[in-house]
Amino acid sequence: MTAIVEAKRLTKVYGQHTAVDQVSFQIEENKIYGLLGRNGAGKTTVMHMITAQLFQTSGELRVFGAEPFENNEVLRQICFIKESQKYPDSFGVNDVLETAALFFPNWDRAYANELVQAFKLPVKRRIKKLSRGMLSAVGIIVGLASRAPLTIFDEPYLGLDAVARSIFYDKLMEDYAEHPRTVILSTHLIDEVSRLLEHILVIDEGKLLLNEEADALRGRAYTVTGSAARIDSFIAGKKVINSEMLGNFRSATIYGSLLASDQKSAEAAGLDIAPVTIQQLIVYLTSGSARKEATVR
Amino acid sequence: MNRVQGVVKMYARDKWGWFYLPWIILLSSFLVNLIIAAFLPMDEKIVTGGLMSIFIYMMVAGILSMFQTFPFALGMSVRRHDFFMGTMLMITLISIGISVILCLLSFIEGDVIDGWGVRLYFFHLPYISDGGILSQLVIYFSVMLNLYMIGFLWASLHRRFGKSGVYVLAIAGLIIITLLLYMANYFEWWPSIRDFFIGFTALDIALWLLPITVCLSVGSYLLLRRATV
Amino acid sequence: MGIMMDDSRPIFVQIAERIEDDIIAGGLPEETQVPSTNQFAAFYGINPATAAKGVNLLVDEEILYKKRGIGMFVATGAKERLMEKRKEQFYEQYVVTMIQEAEKLGISIDLLTDMIRKKG
Numbered sequence: 209m210t211a212i213v214e215a216k217r218l219t220k221v222y223g224q225h226t227a228v229d230q231v232s233f234q235i236e237e238n239k240i241y242g243l244l245g246r247n248g249a250g251k252t253t254v255m256h257m258i259t260a261q262l263f264q265t266s267g268e269l270r271v272f273g274a275e276p277f278e279n280n281e282v283l284r285q286i287c288f289i290k291e292s293q294k295y296p297d298s299f300g301v302n303d304v305l306e307t308a309a310l311f312f313p314n315w316d317r318a319y320a321n322e323l324v325q326a327f328k329l330p331v332k333r334r335i336k337k338l339s340r341g342m343l344s345a346v347g348i349i350v351g352l353a354s355r356a357p358l359t360i361f362d363e364p365y366l367g368l369d370a371v372a373r374s375i376f377y378d379k380l381m382e383d384y385a386e387h388p389r390t391v392i393l394s395t396h397l398i399d400e401v402s403r404l405l406e407h408i409l410v411i412d413e414g415k416l417l418l419n420e421e422a423d424a425l426r427g428r429a430y431t432v433t434g435s436a437a438r439i440d441s442f443i444a445g446k447k448v449i450n451s452e453m454l455g456n457f458r459s460a461t462i463y464g465s466l467l468a469s470d471q472k473s474a475e476a477a478g479l480d481i482a483p484v485t486i487q488q489l490i491v492y493l494t495s496g497s498a499r500k501e502a503t504v505r
Numbered sequence: 506m507n508r509v510q511g512v513v514k515m516y517a518r519d520k521w522g523w524f525y526l527p528w529i530i531l532l533s534s535f536l537v538n539l540i541i542a543a544f545l546p547m548d549e550k551i552v553t554g555g556l557m558s559i560f561i562y563m564m565v566a567g568i569l570s571m572f573q574t575f576p577f578a579l580g581m582s583v584r585r586h587d588f589f590m591g592t593m594l595m596i597t598l599i600s601i602g603i604s605v606i607l608c609l610l611s612f613i614e615g616d617v618i619d620g621w622g623v624r625l626y627f628f629h630l631p632y633i634s635d636g637g638i639l640s641q642l643v644i645y646f647s648v649m650l651n652l653y654m655i656g657f658l659w660a661s662l663h664r665r666f667g668k669s670g671v672y673v674l675a676i677a678g679l680i681i682i683t684l685l686l687y688m689a690n691y692f693e694w695w696p697s698i699r700d701f702f703i704g705f706t707a708l709d710i711a712l713w714l715l716p717i718t719v720c721l722s723v724g725s726y727l728l729l730r731r732a733t734v
Numbered sequence: 735m736g737i738m739m740d741d742s743r744p745i746f747v748q749i750a751e752r753i754e755d756d757i758i759a760g761g762l763p764e765e766t767q768v769p770s771t772n773q774f775a776a777f778y779g780i781n782p783a784t785a786a787k788g789v790n791l792l793v794d795e796e797i798l799y800k801k802r803g804i805g806m807f808v809a810t811g812a813k814e815r816l817m818e819k820r821k822e823q824f825y826e827q828y829v830v831t832m833i834q835e836a837e838k839l840g841i842s843i844d845l846l847t848d849m850i851r852k853k854g
Contacts, residue, residue, distance in 0.1 A: 240781055261579050261734050278730075280508060283582040294576040294734075296519055296569075303518045310511040311581040356582075377779060385772040385782050403739050403780045423744040423784060475834070483742030 210237040211270075212358055212390045213258055218267035220253050227253045229414035230267065235358075238388040242405040242422070244398055246494050250414040251394045252290070255362050258392075259288040271358070284313055287356035289347040291363040295335040302331045304346055305353075312354035319383070320353035326375055340367030348376050352383055360392045373397075377404060398487035408486070412494045422486065429489050430466045433459040434479035442474060450492040461492055508583060512591020513598070515581075516574065522566065523599055531559040535627050542625035552626045559603065563649050567596075567656025571664060571725075576734045589726050596653050604645035608638055633707045640708040647711040647718070654721040661728040745780055749788025754816050757797065757808055764813060768798060768806045 213235035220228040228250040235241055243251050256262035257269060260276040260283065269276065276282045295304060301324075309315045324331055327345040335343065344365050351359050365373050381404060384391065395401055402408075408425060410418035418425070429449065432442060436458040443451075443460050450461040461484060474481055484492075516523065534555035542551045570592055578588045607628060614621065615629035634641050663671050689695060702710075739745050756762045769777070774785040789806060792798040797812045836846050 239783065256733075259579075259582070263731070263733070278584050278586055280584055280587070283584055284508075286582050288580065288582070290580070293580045294573060296522075296573040296577055298519045298521050299577075307515045307518060307577075307581060310514055311508065311583060378776075381775060381779065381781070385775060399741065402741055403745055403778075403784070406781045406783045422781075423746055423787070426742055426744045483740070485741040487741070 211235065212237050212272060214268075214270040215254075215258075216268040218254070218257065218269055219265050220250075220257065220262065221265040226414050228257070228264075228411075231411070231414070231416045232267075233409055233416060233419050235390060235392065236407075237390055239406045240384065240391045240393065240404055242398070242401060242408045243392050243394040243411065244408060244490055245411040245417070247396075249411045249494070251411050252362055254411065255288065255290070255360050255392065255394065258358075259283070259286055259360065261288070284311070285357040286360070287312060287351055287354040287358070288360045289351040289362065289364050291344070291347075291366050293347060297336055298334070300332055300334050301329055301338070301346055304335065304350065305331070308350045308354060312356055314355035314357075314387075316353050316355060319355075320349055323349040323352060323379065326379065327372060341365075341369065341372060342367075344368050345372065352379055355383075355387050355389065358390045358392070360394075362394045363396070364393075365395075365397075373400065377401065380404065398490055399485065402486045410490055410493065417493060418490075425486050425489060427465060427483060429461055429463050429484040429492070431459055431461045431482045431484055432474055432479045433457070433482070434477065438477045438479060442470075442477060442479060449489075450495075461488075463489075463493075508587040509590045509594065512578060512583060512588055513595045515578065516570075516591070516595040522569070523595075527559050527562050527566075527603065530562055531556070534558045538625055538627055539621060539623065542621075542623040548624070550620065550624050550626055552630060555627055556607070556630065559607075560649055560652050563596075563600075564652040564656035567653040567658075568660045570596075571657055571660030571729075575664065575729070575732070579734050585729050585732070589729055592657070593722065596650065600646050600649040600653070603649060604642050607645050608642050611641060612638060636706055636708045640706075640711075644707050644711040647714045651714050651718045651721070654718050654725065658721045658725040658728070661725040661732065664732040665728040739778060739780065745778075745784050746787035746791060749774060749778070749780070749785055750791045753788070753792055754797065754820075757813050758816050758820065760813075762808050764808045764810050766808055767804070768808060770805060 211234045213233075215234075216232050217230045218228055218232065219226065219230055231250075231254065243254070245251050253262060257264050258271055258276065260278070263277070272282045272285055274282050276286075299307075305320050305324075308320075309317060327342075327349065329342060329345050329349070330338075333342075335346065338346065344367055348361075348364050351361055351364065365376060368376070377400070380391070393401060393405065402422060405422045408418060408420060408422050409416065431450075432439060434442075434457070436453065436456050439458040439460055443462060447463040448460050449463045452459050466481065471481065538551075538553045538555050545551065574592075575588060579585075583591075611628040611630075611634060613628075614626065615634065620626055633644055659671070662674060666673075689698065705713075739748055753762065753768060757764075762768055768789070771782050771786040771789055774780070774789070775782040778785070789798065793800060793806070796809055797816065798806045799809050801807055833843070833846070836843075841849075
């Protein structure tokens with residue numbers, strides 16, 4: 209497998225604040241990655257560094273085997289769509305699409321038009337006059353029609369309704385099947401996208417928390433519920449990532465695959481076992497920091 | 506596709522900002538002056554500074570290029586270097602174009618329809634038109650480029666160092682200027698300063714402006730290289 | 735988008751199970767071609783690589799086999815082997831659990847067999 213992005217101990221410090229802390233990972237060719245984590249976890253900073261829009265404080269970063277900074281061979285292969293993208297005030301939707309055609313070597317004009325239809329976008333309208341959802345659709349169209357070997361979407365669908373989001377997922381998978389490329393998708397809507405992802409990176413408080421295949425995370429945790437005393441003896445020696453109490457009733461989420469022996473002993477103790485989805489897993493893993501924050505304040 | 510050319514084409518898509526708005530501003534200024542001149546009951550020549558409007562507009566354009574087009578260009582995976590070169594190429598072409606049209610208008614005003622029949626001298630200005638049409642072309646071009654670069658450098662500074670950087674520079678600049686003015690008064694430099702400038706033609710000054718503009722341009726390139734969005 | 739997938743179990747396993755279900759139910763007779771990974775991916779709204787992994791799982795178990803340049807086909811005898819496998823799973827998943835639950839409730843094996851007969 210060819211590594212498209214190679215980050216080694218990538219770090220970004222703003223004054224006293226370490227936004228990205230010694231993050232190392234590899235992005236492999238033609239896979240769809242999910243870059244997940246809470247707001248302010250450092251995801252956007254990482255994506256800005258990959259695209260040379262921000263500079264790392266320390267660490268090494270190679271994109272398509274080279275430094276991305278001021279490197280056309282690298283940059284022309286990247287399309288980075290972000291929620292905060294600025295456009296010239298006077299530009300209309302068609303100006304943006306025509307400009308994208310100038311700079312992305314694989315730009316497919318016919319496909320862009322097809323997407324404009326799918327998202328019902330008014331091409332003549334000025335960007336400034338678009339609704340938030342339409343603005344997101346412009347980014348999505350640029351991201352898809354550029355067919356860049358590395359396409360990065362950072363929260364691409366602010367203001368888009370469920371129908372439009374589902375159009376995005378369908379179009380992305382459809383076009384990806386025909387024109388495989390490397391995609392990094394950063395989002396909060398984990399439940400919606402998890403099945404599109406092949407690999408998942410989770411960043412929490414600037415640190416890389418998880419770096420695994422999506423399917424390996426399904427069934428990575430389970431929740432047991434039952435009487436408190438029995439739960440306590442069952443979870444002894446296990447890694448509990450979440451636990452809740454209701455009277456004498458307790459539920460605990462355990463990190464780790466459910467072993468047949470554990471399943472038997474849980475069943476024997478009359479405990480209920482429920483699977484945990486990827487979204488729940490990530491929420492449990494990253495909310496530890498939320499609790500820390502709460503006690504600090 | 507050459508990406509520097511791409512940047513020029515990207516700018517050129519903004520027809521309103523580059524091709525219509527400067528002339529609308531200049532033309533409205535001209536029309537107001539024309540109406541006033543037509544109603545003023547005197548026989549002397551009326552010389553106005555309305556032409557300045559298009560030059561000031563160029564400074565604003567320099568600021569907007571950096572604030573609006575730079576982040577967009579980076580979003581289109583354009584290199585900072587290519588954005589800069591494309592911007593320089595675009596503003597050079599625009600400055601040449603505008604200067605040629607201004608010279609043409611000056612020629613019409615001066616030699617074809619003298620003062621538009623109402624003694625108004627809006628394009629054919631004394632001192633600037635002293636050296637003939639070619640020197641006038643160079644003057645317009647140089648001043649326009651210079652003002653654009655001032656705006657561009659200012660905005661680059663803002664991009665690179667944020668608001669605080671701009672404030673620090675503004676305060677430092679004010680202190681230096683105040684100090685110089687104070688010294689000029691104290692040491693009675695004013696007469697010699699006046700004599701110094703009187704010795705130069707507008708063309709001389711315009712030519713001296715060119716290396717200054719190049720310095721501004723190099724400065725903004727260095728800032729832009731490390732600017733983030 | 736797509737048909738609901740359970741996000742708490744590996745999707746490639748679920749894909750393999752659905753193909754198995756189809757073979758058992760007769761929707762995919764032996765020696766017929768199964769849809770391509772891209773078709774599976776589009777239909778279920780999942781990543782093609784994940785769909786491919788599910789299909790390959792069944793290739794490893796010799797339920798499916800690959801015809802070069804054409805695609806994946808259901809192997810002869812696949813249905814029978816799947817039925818055998820499912821019967822074992824049925825015993826583990828349902829019969830054993832049922833007997834455990836019956837014991838908890840004090841239902842004797844005789845009573846349990848009577849209950850099953852009544853239903854049948």
